[in-house]
Each structure stands twice: as C-alpha cells, then as structure tokens.
Amino acid sequence: xxxxxxxxxxxxxxxxxxxxxxxxxxxxxxxxxxxxxxxxxxxxxxxxxxxxxxxxxxxxxxxxxxxxxxxxxxxxxxxxxxxxxxxxxxxxxxxxxxxxxxxxxxxxxxxxxxxxxxxxxxxxxxxxxxxxx
Amino acid sequence: xxxxxxxxxxxxxxxxxxxxxxxxxxxxxxxxxxxxxxxxxxxxxxxxxxxxxxxxxxxxxxxxxxxxxxxxxxxxxxxxxxxxxxxxxxxxxxxxxxxxxxxxxxxxxxxxxxxxxxxxxxxxxxxxxxxx
Numbered sequence: 001x002x003x004x005x006x007x008x009x010x011x012x013x014x015x016x017x018x019x020x021x022x023x024x025x026x027x028x029x030x031x032x033x034x035x036x037x038x039x040x041x042x043x044x045x046x047x048x049x050x051x052x053x054x055x056x057x058x059x060x061x062x063x064x065x066x067x068x069x070x071x072x073x074x075x076x077x078x079x080x081x082x083x084x085x086x087x088x089x090x091x092x093x094x095x096x097x098x099x100x101x102x103x104x105x106x107x108x109x110x111x112x113x114x115x116x117x118x119x120x121x122x123x124x125x126x127x128x129x130x131x132x133x
Numbered sequence: 134x135x136x137x138x139x140x141x142x143x144x145x146x147x148x149x150x151x152x153x154x155x156x157x158x159x160x161x162x163x164x165x166x167x168x169x170x171x172x173x174x175x176x177x178x179x180x181x182x183x184x185x186x187x188x189x190x191x192x193x194x195x196x197x198x199x200x201x202x203x204x205x206x207x208x209x210x211x212x213x214x215x216x217x218x219x220x221x222x223x224x225x226x227x228x229x230x231x232x233x234x235x236x237x238x239x240x241x242x243x244x245x246x247x248x249x250x251x252x253x254x255x256x257x258x259x260x261x262x263x264x265x
Contacts, residue, residue, distance in 0.1 A: 055222050058188045060154050061181045064147035082145050102174035109171025
C-alpha cells in the first residue's frame with residue numbers, strides 16, 4: 001500500500017520558487033518578489049475556504065453591509081442592542097392568547113437568543129472576577 | 134407578519150442567521166432550527182434561511198422535510214440552479230427516481246456545470262437506479 005504523506009495543496013512543485021537571478025538584485029526588489037511568491041493563505045491552499053458540495057453542507061449567510069468588518073466588541077454591542085430592543089417590543093405588546101404562529105416562532109427564537117446572552121454574560125463576569133483575583 | 138419584518142431589521146436578521154450557521158456547523162441542529170424557524174416566520178422568502186433549514190433536516194435524517202423546504206423555495210425561485218440541484222440530490226437519496234430525473238433534465242437544459250456530472254454519477258453509481 002502506498003501512503004501519501006503530503007497534502008495535495010502543499011506539494012513543493014506547486015510553490016512558486018523564485019528564480020535564481022544572473023545579477024544580484026536589490027534588497028527591496030527581493031522583498032517585493034518574495035512577498036509576491038507567498039501563498040494566499042493556508043486555508044486557501046488547502047481549499048478549506050470552499051464549501052463542500054452536497055446536501056449536508058451550506059456556506060455562511062450573506063453578510064449585511066459592514067458585518068464582516070465588525071470587531072468582537074462592536075458585534076457584542078449590536079447583539080445587546082438587538083436583544084434589548086426586541087425584548088422591549090415584546091413587553092410593550094404583552095402576552096396575548098391570539099398570538100399568530102409566526103409571532104410564536106419569533107418569540108421562541110428571541111428566548112433562545114436571550115439565553116445565549118445570559119450565558120455569555122455569566123462567562124464574562126466569571127472571567128472578570130478571576131482576572132481581578 | 135409585516136410588523137415582524139419591520140421590527141427585525143435586515144441587520145438583526147443577518148446577525149441571527151450568522152448565529153444559526155455557527156450552531157449548524159457545531160451540529161447543534163435543534164437550536165439552529167429554532168433560530169431559522171424564527172427567521173422564516175419574519176421573512177418566509179429568505180432563500181438562505183430556508184436552504185439552511187433544509188440542511189438541518191438533512192442532518193437530522195428527515196429528507197422529506199428537506200424536500201418540503203426545497204419545494205417551497207422553488208415556488209419562490211423557480212430558476213435557481215442550486216436549489217434544484219439540492220432537491221435532485223434529496224430525491225436521489227429518497228430513491229424517488231422519477232422526480233430526480235425530472236430535476237436533472239431541467240438542470241441539463243439550463244446549465245452544464247459540474248453539478249450535473251455529479252448528480253448523473255449519483256444516479257449511475259447505483260446499479261438498481263441505472264436499470265430504471
């Protein structure tokens with residue numbers, strides 16, 4: 001049995017080897033050339049950025065406007081604002097027996113998200129307490 | 134229903150959809166289902182959420198429910214190649230050959246991508262299926 005010890009994306013022949021120059025190049029041009037020869041990233045090399053084909057797989061959702069650029073702090077703030085606003089709206093509306101199926105599903109979703117928020121707050125407060133000794 | 138869509142902005146829905154995707158990636162299908170159900174209650178024509186919900190059903194082994202989601206999607210997006218491809222594959226797994234071949238025929242007419250070759254192979258790989 002033949003064992004393949006290398007990963008297809010990392011075959012040495014696939015890397016762009018800089019050609020040996022006849023005349024010595026300047027340091028600046030060497031750095032520029034080397035930076036051009038660098039692979040675009042290991043995830044790209046190993047095709048890990050490609051969503052596999054098939055029923056079991058789905059890629060990430062399309063991002064709204066600036067979502068991809070958000071740092072963790074801004075993202076947390078947006079979550080908090082979202083949940084505060086939605087909770088307020090549901091409290092204003094109040095519980096009604098005639099709530100439609102759609103409203104029930106949205107309420108269920110909000111409950112789950114609030115649970116996540118509570119868990120995250122607990123973890124954050126524990127980390128803070130531990131860091132303060 | 135419109136008041137729900139007004140209350141949940143596109144940005145809100147995007148954040149929740151991202152969360153649902155992460156849960157799905159972690160195999161937490163029931164939680165992902167709750168979020169996706171909620172998002173679809175707000176916006177029933179959301180293509181991504183319905184596809185993701187179908188993926189949840191596939192992960193839970195309920196291909197019929199996945200097909201229901203694809204059927205609904207096709208009513209909204211009749212010319213969507215990805216949805217047809219996924220439904221064709223679901224039909225194949227359910228062994229619904231007639232329906233699968235109908236979708237494959239449609240796909241052959243509109244596209245010649247690698248998806249067609251893959252589905253064709255899936256049909257041919259099973260001797261019982263290729264005999265039909």
